[in-house]
Amino acid sequence: MSPLTGQILNLFASVLLLIAFAMLAQRRIVTLINLFAIQGLALVGSTVTVAWATGQRHLYYSAGITLVLKVVILPFILHRLIRRLNVKWDIETLINIPTMMLVGIVLVVFAFNLALPISQFSQSIARGTLGIALACVLMSFLMMITRSKAVPQVIGFLAMENGLFFAATSATYGMPMVVELGIALDVLVGMIILGVFMFQIREQFDSLDIHHLEKLKED
Amino acid sequence: MGPLPELLAIDGIMIVVAAWFAIGLVGIAALHDFRLVGRVLFPLSAVLSIAISGLALYALPGAPQTAVLAIGLPDLPFHLRLDALSAFFLALLGLASAGISVFAGGYFRQGEGTPPGLLCLHYHLFLAAMAMVMLADDAYAFMVTWEVMALSSYFLVTTNHRIAEIRRAGFLYILVAHVGAIAILLCFGVLQANTGDYTFANMRAQSLSPFWASCAFLLALFGFGAKAGLLPLHVWLPEAHPAAPSPVSALMSGVMLKTAIYGLVRVNFDLLGSPLWWWGVVALVVGLATALFGVVFAAAQVDMKRLLAYSSIENIGLIVVGLGLAIVFAAYRMHSLAALALVASLYHCLNHALFKSLLFLGTGSVLHATQERNLGKLGGLMRYMPWVAWTSLVGVIASAGLPPSNGFVSEWLLLQGFLFTGELPNPYLRMLVPVFAAGVVLVAALAGYVMVKFFGVIFLGRPREEKLASAHDAGGLERLGLLWLTAGCVLLGLFPVAVIEVIDPITYALVGRGLAQSGRAGDWLLLAPVSAERASYSPLLFLVVIATVVLLAFVLVRRFYHGRVRRAAPWDCGFPMQTARMQDTAEGFGQPIRQIFEPFYLMKRELPSPFDAAPRYKVTVEDPLWGWVYLRIAAVTEALSRWVGMLQRGRISIYLLYSFLTLVTLLLFTQA
Amino acid sequence: MNLEGFLAQLLAVAAALAGAPLLSGWVNQCRAWLQNRRAPPITMPFRTLHKLFWKESVIAHDASPIFRITPYIVFGCMLLACLIIPTLSTNLPLAPAADAIALVGLFGGARLFISLAAMDIGTSFGTLGARREMLVGFLAEPAFLMVVFTASLISSSTSLATTVSTLGHREFAILPSLAFAGLAFTMVSLAENARVPVDNPATHLELTMIHEALILEYSGRHLALIEWAASLKLFAYSCAGFAIFFPWGIAEASDSVAFLWALPALAAKLAVGGFALALIETILAKMRIFRVPEFLATAFLLGVLAILVHLLLGA
Numbered sequence A: 001m002s003p004l005t006g007q008i009l010n011l012f013a014s015v016l017l018l019i020a021f022a023m024l025a026q027r028r029i030v031t032l033i034n035l036f037a038i039q040g041l042a043l044v045g046s047t048v049t050v051a052w053a054t055g056q057r058h059l060y061y062s063a064g065i066t067l068v069l070k071v072v073i074l075p076f077i078l079h080r081l082i083r084r085l086n087v088k089w090d091i092e093t094l095i096n097i098p099t100m101m102l103v104g105i106v107l108v109v110f111a112f113n114l115a116l117p118i119s120q121f122s123q124s125i126a127r128g129t130l131g132i133a134l135a136c137v138l139m140s141f142l143m144m145i146t147r148s149k150a151v152p153q154v155i156g157f158l159a160m161e162n163g164l165f166f167a168a169t170s171a172t173y174g175m176p177m178v179v180e181l182g183i184a185l186d187v188l189v190g191m192i193i194l195g196v197f198m199f200q201i202r203e204q205f206d207s208l209d210i211h212h213l214e215k216l217k218e219d
Numbered sequence B: 001m002g003p004l005p006e007l008l009a010i011d012g013i014m015i016v017v018a019a020w021f022a023i024g025l026v027g028i029a030a031l032h033d034f035r036l037v038g039r040v041l042f043p044l045s046a047v048l049s050i051a052i053s054g055l056a057l058y059a060l061p062g063a064p065q066t067a068v069l070a071i072g073l074p075d076l077p078f079h080l081r082l083d084a085l086s087a088f089f090l091a092l093l094g095l096a097s098a099g100i101s102v103f104a105g106g107y108f109r110q111g112e113g114t115p116p117g118l119l120c121l122h123y124h125l126f127l128a129a130m131a132m133v134m135l136a137d138d139a140y141a142f143m144v145t146w147e148v149m150a151l152s153s154y155f156l157v158t159t160n161h162r163i164a165e166i167r168r169a170g171f172l173y174i175l176v177a178h179v180g181a182i183a184i185l186l187c188f189g190v191l192q193a194n195t196g197d198y199t200f201a202n203m204r205a206q207s208l209s210p211f212w213a214s215c216a217f218l219l220a221l222f223g224f225g226a227k228a229g230l231l232p233l234h235v236w237l238p239e240a241h242p243a244a245p246s247p248v249s250a251l252m253s254g255v256m257l258k259t260a261i262y263g264l265v266r267v268n269f270d271l272l273g274s275p276l277w278w279w280g281v282v283a284l285v286v287g288l289a290t291a292l293f294g295v296v297f298a299a300a301q302v303d304m305k306r307l308l309a310y311s312s313i314e315n316i317g318l319i320v321v322g323l324g325l326a327i328v329f330a331a332y333r334m335h336s337l338a339a340l341a342l343v344a345s346l347y348h349c350l351n352h353a354l355f356k357s358l359l360f361l362g363t364g365s366v367l368h369a370t371q372e373r374n375l376g377k378l379g380g381l382m383r384y385m386p387w388v389a390w391t392s393l394v395g396v397i398a399s400a401g402l403p404p405s406n407g408f409v410s411e412w413l414l415l416q417g418f419l420f421t422g423e424l425p426n427p428y429l430r431m432l433v434p435v436f437a438a439g440v441v442l443v444a445a446l447a448g449y450v451m452v453k454f455f456g457v458i459f460l461g462r463p464r465e466e467k468l469a470s471a472h473d474a475g476g477l478e479r480l481g482l483l484w485l486t487a488g489c490v491l492l493g494l495f496p497v498a499v500i501e502v503i504d505p506i507t508y509a510l511v512g513r514g515l516a517q518s519g520r521a522g523d524w525l526l527l528a529p530v531s532a533e534r535a536s537y538s539p540l541l542f543l544v545v546i547a548t549v550v551l552l553a554f555v556l557v558r559r560f561y562h563g564r565v566r567r568a569a570p571w572d573c574g575f576p577m578q579t580a581r582m583q584d585t586a587e588g589f590g591q592p593i594r595q596i597f598e599p600f601y602l603m604k605r606e607l608p609s610p611f612d613a614a615p616r617y618k619v620t621v622e623d624p625l626w627g628w629v630y631l632r633i634a635a636v637t638e639a640l641s642r643w644v645g646m647l648q649r650g651r652i653s654i655y656l657l658y659s660f661l662t663l664v665t666l667l668l669f670t671q672a
Numbered sequence C: 001m002n003l004e005g006f007l008a009q010l011l012a013v014a015a016a017l018a019g020a021p022l023l024s025g026w027v028n029q030c031r032a033w034l035q036n037r038r039a040p041p042i043t044m045p046f047r048t049l050h051k052l053f054w055k056e057s058v059i060a061h062d063a064s065p066i067f068r069i070t071p072y073i074v075f076g077c078m079l080l081a082c083l084i085i086p087t088l089s090t091n092l093p094l095a096p097a098a099d100a101i102a103l104v105g106l107f108g109g110a111r112l113f114i115s116l117a118a119m120d121i122g123t124s125f126g127t128l129g130a131r132r133e134m135l136v137g138f139l140a141e142p143a144f145l146m147v148v149f150t151a152s153l154i155s156s157s158t159s160l161a162t163t164v165s166t167l168g169h170r171e172f173a174i175l176p177s178l179a180f181a182g183l184a185f186t187m188v189s190l191a192e193n194a195r196v197p198v199d200n201p202a203t204h205l206e207l208t209m210i211h212e213a214l215i216l217e218y219s220g221r222h223l224a225l226i227e228w229a230a231s232l233k234l235f236a237y238s239c240a241g242f243a244i245f246f247p248w249g250i251a252e253a254s255d256s257v258a259f260l261w262a263l264p265a266l267a268a269k270l271a272v273g274g275f276a277l278a279l280i281e282t283i284l285a286k287m288r289i290f291r292v293p294e295f296l297a298t299a300f301l302l303g304v305l306a307i308l309v310h311l312l313l314g315a
Helices: A003-025 A029-054 A057-085 A097-121 A129-146 A150-172 A177-205 A210-216 B009-029 B034-059 B084-107 B116-135 B139-157 B164-191 B200-205 B210-228 B237-243 B246-271 B277-298 B304-331 B335-370 B386-399 B406-423 B427-459 B466-470 B476-494 B496-511 B539-560 B586-596 B624-645 B652-671 C003-034 C044-054 C065-084 C100-120 C124-155 C160-169 C176-192 C220-245 C256-283 C289-313
Strands: B065-073 B076-082 B565-568 B602-606 B618-622 C057-060
Touching: A003 A029, A003 A097, A003 A129, A003 A150, A003 C176, A003 C289, A029 A057, A029 A150, A057 A150, A057 A177, A097 A129, A097 B427, A097 C289, A129 A150, A129 C289, A150 A177, B009 B034, B009 B065, B009 B076, B009 B116, B034 B084, B034 B116, B034 B476, B065 B139, B076 B084, B076 B116, B076 B139, B076 B200, B084 B116, B084 B246, B084 B335, B084 B476, B084 B496, B116 B139, B116 B246, B139 B164, B139 B246, B164 B210, B164 B237, B164 B246, B200 B246, B210 B246, B210 B277, B210 B304, B237 B246, B237 B304, B246 B304, B246 B335, B246 B496, B277 B304, B277 B427, B304 B335, B304 B406, B304 B427, B335 B386, B335 B406, B335 B476, B335 B496, B386 B406, B386 B427, B386 B476, B406 B427, B406 B476, B406 C100, B406 C124, B427 B586, B427 C100, B427 C124, B427 C289, B476 B496, B476 B539, B539 C065, B539 C220, B586 C124, B586 C289, B602 B624, B618 B624, C003 C044, C003 C065, C003 C220, C003 C256, C044 C220, C057 C065, C057 C220, C065 C100, C065 C220, C100 C124, C100 C160, C100 C220, C124 C160, C124 C176, C124 C289, C160 C220, C176 C220, C176 C289, C220 C256
Parallel strands: B565 C057
Antiparallel strands: B065 B076, B602 B618
C-alpha cells in the first residue's frame, strides 16, 4: 500500500470532483455527455488502481464492465438520443450558475464533514475520498434539480450512480460481484425506460422542457 | 500646602473636550461671522485635536486611568476610563479631525442654510460627544454621550435644511440611529445581569450564561451595526453622507463609524470576556455580505459622494470580517492569531479614517469649485485643481489597497490571518473560512475598480462640461488639511511596524497576546508578524526600489537617447468630431459590474423603442433591501398605527368612557 | 546581505532586462513556426525598443502629468516584481521586501496606473480599454491570490523564497491541489498578459483590444518603456509559475554549484514555456469580451477548489 497509490487515488478523486463541478456549470448537452464519459474513465482508472494495489481480481472485472457500459455504450446511446430528439443546448437553469457553484462548494464541505467519522474507521487506503464521493452524489442530485430539460436530468441520475460506485470502491474495496451486476442491469434498464419516457414527452408536448409537464396538474 | 494633584492624561483630555465645547459656545456668540469661525475657531479646534491625539498616544502604553465626573443625576455620576482601546480611538479621532477641522475652516464660506456659528456649535458638540463616548465607563454616560453624538450629527447632516431631500435623509439617519440605540441599551441591560450596577467594571466582573451572552452579542451587533452601517441597517449611509456638507461627511465616515466599531470591540472583547465560536461566524458572514454589497453598489453609482458612502460600507464590512476572525480565534484560545486579526481590524480603522476623510474632503473641494456632484458632468479637473487631484490620488491608491500605501498593510495582515485558519480544530470552519478569504479578496479587487472609476472620471480625461474650465483649486487652509491627511496615509503605509507597536498594548489587554510583544513584529524596516520565513513585507524598500528604478530610467533614457516631446491632438481614428462627451460616463464604466452582479441590484430601465423620435435611455440602480425590508416594515407599522388609530373617535362620550373604564380597572386591581 | 546575495540580485536584474524581450521574441518565433510563416529574428524586440527610444514622444494636448509618469512607474513595478521572484536563486536580499500577496498587489498597482493613464486622454478608446482592463484585473487578481493561498497552505508560507525551498525539496508527489492551482495559474497568466484567448496582442482593431487600447496614445520612449514592461510582466509571471510549480533548478542560499546551473535551467524552462504559450495561442481562438468574466470565474473556482482539495485530502 505505497503512498504513491494513495496519491494516484487522490488524483482520481480530485478529477471526479472537478468533473462534478464542471457538470454543474456546463450548458451544452454534448459536453455533458462527454464529461460523463470522462467521469467513467476516471472511475475505471481508480478501480484498476485499487485492484492492482490490493490484488483483488474481481475489481478488474468491475472495471471492465464499467469501461464497456459507462464509457462506451451509455454515451453512445445518449449521443444518438440527442440527435434523434434534436436537443443540443440547455440555456436556462433554474438557479444561475455562480449560485450553484457556491452551493456546490458548501455541499462539498458538508459531505466531507459528514463522512469524516466513517472514514476514520475505514482501513482502506483512500479514506479522504469517501467524502468526495458523497459530495459527487449530492452535486449530481443538485444538477438534477436545477435543470430544465430532461436529458441533463438523466445524466445527473447516471452521475449519481457513478458517485456511489466510487464510494464503494474507495471505502470497501468494491462490492460483491452479484450486487455489481445487479446495479449495472438496473442502470441499463432505467436508461431504456427513461429513453422511452423522453420520446413520449416529446410526442405529447413537442419539446423536452419539463415545464410542460406542469400542464398535467389539475386546475 | 499639599502637593499639587498630578495631571493625568485623562484630565488633559477632559480639558480638551471642555475647550471644544467652549469653542462651540464662542461660535454661537459670533453667529454670522464667517471670518472668525473659519480663520480662528476651526484651526484652533484642529490644534486641540492634535493635542488630544498626543495625550492619547502618550497614555496608550500605560495603565488605565479613571475619573468620575459629577455631571448627571445625583446618584449616577459619569464614570470615565482611559485605557489602551479608548486611547487608540481617541488618537484616531484627533488625527482625522485635525485635518478635517483645518479644511472646514477654509470650506465654509457662504451661507449654507445654517449660520456658521451654529454650525460651529454642532460640529464641536459632535467632536466632544465622540470623545466622551470613547471615555465612558458606565452605561449611563455611554448612552447620554451616544445620544448627543447622534443629535449633533443630525443637525450637521441637515445643514442645508431648505432642501427636502436633505431633510428626508436626516430623518432616516436619526430613525436608524435610534433603533440602534435601543438595541445598545437593551444590550447593556443584559450585560448588567440583574445587579443594578451599570458601570463597565461591574459588567466585566459578571459572567453570563451562554444564552444571555449570545443575546448581548447579537444586540450589540445589531445596535452598533446600525451606527456602523452593516447590512441590512445600512440604508441611512448612502443618503446621509451625500446630504451633509463634505467636512461633516468626512467626520462621520472617518470617525463616527469607528465609534460603533469601538463599541463592538468594547462589548465583545472587554465586557463579554470569553466569546463563542459561532459569534465569530455570524460577524464574518455579516461583514462579508456588507463588504460585497457595498463595493458592488459603489461600482454602479453616478454621484461621487454616494460612491464614497458605499465604499465606506465596504470598508466597515472588512473591519467586521477582521473582528469576526479575531472572535473565532479567541474562542478557540488561539490568542496570538486573534491578536493578528484584531491588529488588522484596528489598523484598517485607522487607515480608513484617514484615506476616506481625504477622499471626502477632495470631493468637497470639487463640489465647491464646480457645484456638481454628478460624475457625468465632471472630468479633466486635474488641470484646474492639481492640489486636490494629487492628494486624492494618494487617497485613491490607499483605498484600492495597493502597496506601498496604508490600505494594503491592513489588508495584508487580514489575509495573513486567514491563512492561519487551517489550524482551527473545527473541521467545518477550517474548510469554510478559505471561502470567506476568497470573498475578501474579491472585495479588495473590486475596490480597485471603483477607485479607478472615481479618480478617472472626475480628474482625468477632458472636461465634460464647458463651465468646468472656471474651476478653482482649493484654498490655503483646505490645502493644509488635505496635506495633513495625505502625510498621515503615507506615514502609516511606510512605517507599519511602528504603528503595530502602538496598537500592541490594546491586543495585549483584550486577548492576552500582542504581535510586537513577543518580539516578532520584525525590525523597523520589515513587517513580519509571525516570522520572516513565513511572510514579510517592507513598504519602505518597495517605494525606494521603485523610485530608484524610475529615476534611473528617466536619467538613462535621456542620457543615451533624448527627452523630446511634441504635443498633438489625440488619436481619433479618422473621426474628426470627437467631443468630450464621447468618453465613458460613470454608468458606462460601471456597466461590466452591473452585468456580472445583476442579481444584487434592483434596476429600472427606460429603453427607447425603434420608433422614438427623441430616444432616451435611462437606468436607475436601487437598493433591493429598501423594498424587501424597509417598505415591508413601514407597511406593517402603518397597518398597526391605523388599527390603534381606531381608538380615536372624536366623540366626547367615548373619551369619558375610556377614563371611566380605567378608573374601574384600577379599583378592581387595588382590591385584588 | 552577503556578496553572494548581492551578485544573485544583480544577475537577476540583468537576466530579467535581457531575458524578457528575448522571451517575447521566442514566443513570436514559435508562433510563426506553428503558423507556417517565417519569423523575425529572436532579437527583434531589442531592435524595436532601440527604434522606439530614438523616436520622438507625441503627447496629446490635454494629457496630465500622470500620462507621462505612468510608463516609468509601470516599468519600475515590473522590474521590482522580477527582482522579488526567485528566478535564479532564493538568496535575494530584496526578497523579504514583498511576499506573494504583495506581488499580486504590485501588479494591481501597475494596472491601476496604466488604466488611469488610459483614461487621461479623454477619448473613448482609452476609457474603453481602461474599463476592460479593470474588468479582467478584478477577476484575475482573486484567482491569482487563490493560487498563492494554495501554495502557501502547502508550504506554510507566503514568501516566495520559502515556497521554492519547501516545494523544491519535498519528494516527488502528485498533488492534485497543485495541479488545479497550476491550471488556474495558466488561465490567469493568459488573461493578465493579454494573450489569446483573452486578448490578441497583435491586433489593431480597436473594438477587440484590451491591452492595446490602453497604450494606444503612447509613442517614442514611453511606448518603449511600456512594451519592455509588458515583456517583463510575462517574464515575471513565467518565473512565478516556475517558482511555485517547477522549482527544480533554482539555487538555494548557500549552494554555489547549483547557482551555475540556475541560468541554463531557467533558459530551458522558459524555452519550453514559451513554446507551450505559442501552442495555446495557435490552438485557441479569442473569446468574446463578455465570455472573459466566465473564463476568469472558472479560474477563480479552480483556485478555490484547489484550496478545498488540499484541506480535504491533505494533498
